[in-house]
Amino acid sequence: MSKQLPLVAMDACCAPLAREPLTQDQAAQLAHLFKAMADPVRLRLLSLIASHAGGEACVCDLTDAFELTGPTISHHLKVLRESGLITGERRGTWIYYRVHPEVLARLSAVLTTTGAG
Amino acid sequence: MSKQLPLVAMDACCAPLAREPLTQDQAAQLAHLFKAMADPVRLRLLSLIASHAGGEACVCDLTDAFELTGPTISHHLKVLRESGLITGERRGTWIYYRVHPEVLARLSAVLTTTGAG
DNA sequence: TCCTTGGATAGATCATCGTCTAAACAGTGA
């Protein structure tokens, strides 16, 4: 569980899309985040974790929702983790994941169109 | 300028991610949209169009902002168009693009975390 | 009609991504 720097990098990002053009750096950062969410499995994983009781879910809960092998789920979780969208914490046998709501909120803010006509 | 059905398909989508798990269909639709935005060039294109005076921009305005060939820009615009994020309209010599704010707003709503604890 | 300019399409190439199997690592309990 190492590189979650994108979370920090997001600090600089951004005014709403409809407000002013993105710089190349901002666009690259955002694209990285959107790419992490640009997969049906990862989107469902994210919503499964975010909406789970207590705001966290263990991998065992997640795997059952898909017809995919363990390693594939693990791969997708890694992508989400390295994008800073979720964090994982081991407690005993299981690892529990939870979302970083600030990142989601920031993304939401970038896409907002209200008051930016 | 044909298939912009995703716009319609979005009608069914969705409660905020943190509210309830996405169905497979919803996840697939959203992933399609996020994939369209998961590229720095397309993100900048989108922000350039959305923030341009009058809410629209012609391709000639857009091309200058990138060190890419015309066909490449055209390709990216096509991806955005087919995702329902933008529409193009020819007026005389030039083609003008504008964003579909509802789609952006819907995406923003899906990512919102307020009131979904 | 022909030429010029704005923009899209076709087809190729190279890189990235999603998935798998096999193997390794991390805890738990006997």
Add this chain to the structure above:
DNA sequence: TCACTGTTTAGACGATGATCTATCCAAGGA
């Protein structure tokens, strides 16, 4: 220590995607 379960890593393979060059289509003016 060994065996068992949960999870990640490594490496491979096929599919998808970003970009290019070459070509084509649409509109305007001579």
